[in-house]
Amino acid sequence: MSSIQSPHETAGGGASGRPPILLLAAGAGMAVASIYYSQPMLGMLGTDLQVSGGAVGLVPTLTQLGYAMGLLLLAPLGDRFDRRRIILAKVAVLFGALLLAGWAPSIGLLLGASLALGLAATMAQDIVPAAAAMTPAERRGKVVGTVMTGLLLGILLSRVVSGLVAEQLGWRAMFFAAAAGVALLGAALWRGLPRFAPSTQLGYGALMGSLFTLAARHRALRRAALAQSLLAVGFSAFWSTLAVMLHGAPFELGPAASGAFGLAGAAGALAAPLAGRIADRRGPELVTRLGAGIAAASFAVMALSPWVAPEGRLWLLLLSAVGFDLGIQASLIAHQTIIYGIDPGARSRLNAVLMTSMFVGMALGAVLGSHALAAFGWMGVTALATTASAAALAVRLWPSAERPRPVEEGTADAVDGSGIEGGIEPAPARCS
The missing domain is CATH 1.20.1250.20 (MFS general substrate transporter like domains)
Structure with a gap:
């Protein structure tokens, strides 16, 4: 796997090659969709885990909180470290969090998985700058637009998909299916993403x-x-x-x-x-x-x-x-x-x-x-x-x-x- 180590990229610019746009768009969409899967399934979750509406309502709350924390505390690391390593690390965490959410026998474990889901879903906000860095300035708007389309479709369609899957197969099946999709995505990103040279040596x-x-x-x-x-x-x-x-x-x-x-x-x-x-x-x-x-x-x-x-x-x-x-x-x-x-x-x-x-x-x-x-x-x-x-x-x-x-x-x-x-x-x- 070759690094993006040309002078262009060392300075934080884009690589001369064409980025894997559809892969990046799919990655952004699948990552951010993980935040919203639980919302249509809250009634089923509460009944199955035998918890109150207030307790089950913490599931999407903690997921959103984790995403907000990740945006502020983790997303800036893309300038300090190789974005490829960050993205693949978050894929691994997201996979594990989805599996834990699907297996969780209690609301406590599900809440912990929900927070981890939100943190790892910020992978989407590592993918967008990566796409920009891989693209010449004259095509950057088009590429960013395509990747953002994937992200936005992930937001808008995730509730529809999870509602249908949960109704037919149960809420745990939705989390397990999402984990399988993230595993396949991770393999594709491992093969398709180049390495990115850090653009700063600042401490955290x-x-x-x-x-x-x-x-x-x-x-x-x-x-x-x-x-x-x-x-x-x-x-x-x-x-x-x-x-x-x-x-x-x-x-x-x-x-x-x-x-x-x-x-x-x-x-x-x-x-x-x-x-x-x-x-x-x-x-x-x-x-x-x-x-x-x-x-x-x-x-x-x-x-x-x-x-x-x-x-x-x-x-x-x-x-x-x-x-x-x-x-x-x-x-x-x-x-x-x-x-x-x-x-x-x-x-x-x-x-x-x-x-x-x-x-x-x-x-x-x-x-x-x-x-x-x-x-x-x-x-x-x-x-x-x-x-x-x-x-x-x-x-x-x-x-x-x-x-x-x-x-x-x-x-x-x-x-x-x-x-x-x-x-x-x-x-x-x-x-x-």
Whole structure:
């Protein structure tokens, strides 16, 4: 297995070869899907393990907590160590955690497995920077878009798959089947991934401190993180309250109906590679504005619901879901394209800042969405999501005060990994 050890990669840039795009997309999707398998099966879990609803509710909570911890504490290690070794190590942990979850005879072991699942599932956030590092700048948007499509489909389809498998074969079979899939994925990644040269020699404490330094130094990173977190507020507010809204009058629909909306979101996610190609050709800044605008318009259209018949409201919600998913995912891909150009030697840390900010936005959206639904009904959720997306558009439209010059891959900035070692100042981002 040859290392990516050319001067291009030693500086944190990309390799000249073509990355195994479909393998990386499948890896990202399978990793992040592990976070969501348990959600449709919670009723079966509680009954089988004879625990209360509050106890079984800790299963997805700990999984999400583990993922958040992994984003902040583990994802930056991709700049310090060979990403291939990190990815394969997380594959092994994920495999073991899925097996433990499927075998777990008690809620205590299942909760421990759930936390480990979340930590290991951050492998997805190691794969995306790896794909960027393996790709020349002129094709990076398209490749990142394709890998992100796999990740997004993993999120959107995981609940559908686990619900069907659990209903036919039981909840343990879902975890065992997922473990088998991860084992096959690990073998493919072991054969298909090259080695990556570390881009920094910072110790762990300094590596974590550099997250704040990068955020303070690069306005482009701060704008991307703020805009994407605002979009995540609207996204999470919709999805966290949809099932409750559909369950009440006038719809009175069950979980299967809300699951079908995940398929609508998947249709929007499939357009992600197109967003990446536009970012390559026309620049990612345009895509961030188009994406935020489409999301805001899609949420705003839901305000027409009171004047539409119940059957028409479902179609309106489905079309809105396709629209805002498309807009939000297009913005995410464009934002990743922007931040990966800031400093090739710090891609894992830059991605950690962006994704952690987005995760905070999703958590905030879930809380605010629930309060909005309780206080003002579905129109409150619509207003919240529309306002948050419009604010993200305003962030992207606000003119930049920076005069950027490109970071050349292979410069001292890239080798140093954000310029923190040796007092080297990094070049500003090419986009803001």
